[in-house]
Amino acid sequence: MNNKTVNRGKIILSVVSLTLGFILAFSFSVSQNRNQEVAVNSATFGQTESVRQELIEQKERNKELSEELRDVQETIREYEQQAGSNTSSLDELVKEAEALRLLTGEVSVKGEGYRVQLEDGEYDPDQVNPNDYIVHEGHVFMVINELKIAGAEAVSVNGKRIHETSYIRCTGPVITVDGETFPAPFIIEAIGNSSTLSEAVELSGGILDQLKGQQIRIQTEKVSELMMLSMHES
Amino acid sequence: MWLPLLGLILGISLGLMTDFQIPSAYENYLSIAVLAALDTLFGGIRAQLQQVYDDKVFVSGFFFNIALAAALAFLGVHLGVDLYLAAIFAFGVRLFQNIAVIRRILLTRWADKGLSSK
Numbered sequence: 001m002n003n004k005t006v007n008r009g010k011i012i013l014s015v016v017s018l019t020l021g022f023i024l025a026f027s028f029s030v031s032q033n034r035n036q037e038v039a040v041n042s043a044t045f046g047q048t049e050s051v052r053q054e055l056i057e058q059k060e061r062n063k064e065l066s067e068e069l070r071d072v073q074e075t076i077r078e079y080e081q082q083a084g085s086n087t088s089s090l091d092e093l094v095k096e097a098e099a100l101r102l103l104t105g106e107v108s109v110k111g112e113g114y115r116v117q118l119e120d121g122e123y124d125p126d127q128v129n130p131n132d133y134i135v136h137e138g139h140v141f142m143v144i145n146e147l148k149i150a151g152a153e154a155v156s157v158n159g160k161r162i163h164e165t166s167y168i169r170c171t172g173p174v175i176t177v178d179g180e181t182f183p184a185p186f187i188i189e190a191i192g193n194s195s196t197l198s199e200a201v202e203l204s205g206g207i208l209d210q211l212k213g214q215q216i217r218i219q220t221e222k223v224s225e226l227m228m229l230s231m232h233e234s
Numbered sequence: 235m236w237l238p239l240l241g242l243i244l245g246i247s248l249g250l251m252t253d254f255q256i257p258s259a260y261e262n263y264l265s266i267a268v269l270a271a272l273d274t275l276f277g278g279i280r281a282q283l284q285q286v287y288d289d290k291v292f293v294s295g296f297f298f299n300i301a302l303a304a305a306l307a308f309l310g311v312h313l314g315v316d317l318y319l320a321a322i323f324a325f326g327v328r329l330f331q332n333i334a335v336i337r338r339i340l341l342t343r344w345a346d347k348g349l350s351s352k
Binding site: 011029 | 237238239240241242243244245246247248249250252253255256261264265267268271272274275278289292293296297300
């Protein structure tokens, strides 16, 4: 009888100590987790702050450098112009350099040109997928390619000059051109023979018809005087 | 003696292995439960030393105190009154008292032992 009571007491005590151990260990692990979270949070915060600071510094440095680059290029052009006026044999070379600079977007250009404006289609409640009627970066590519094939000397998208290392990326409802984000409508301007450019784009069965088939609203316009900034300024 | 110890080890390992998060609003309950459990444990030890230990009182006190403290904290959270402070206060005071009594009893025993062995 006595033995039985001792056993029962032991079992009860075991249950109690099990509960106690569980509670202690559980609250220990919970507070451990919380401490870790706090540590992680503060570490990430500091990191973000320092990275942001670095970014600001880099941007300022970038700005300084691009200004310096512009100054230097201005001087080079002056030198070349002087050289060109001195010797007629160099004249050709200077002209060639000038033409190449137009293509690479190193200098600002003025001249007749052509403008294409791409706009998202009307919102259509029947259309489930909005991708079917918004302008994608692919459409912009198509127009730029067509303009370049038709002999455009300089091309810009929403005022951003396109040069040989330009990139255009789809970033959701907007596109990114060389790190700058632009929403629709996208205005693509090209400098060159405006009638050639317009014929190339408006060719029946050509790019204009293709885009219209994809519910995109397009406006085109021949412009007698277009001003395009250099890649460093735009 | 080994059975309660095994229970304790099992409980600790269970608690360490349990890996679920509880909302921070309910962390008060946990702290109260810890206090209540410790309080009852030391109360039990004291009762044992004073030879008034009773299984039923000890076990019912252990679980009832934990439940009561959690209920009080729950009520406090929902009323916007920090009622769990009352529980922490009560348990804290009793914890210290119990430990003090245990210490005194042990000291007296040690002194008696020293006298008798002389």
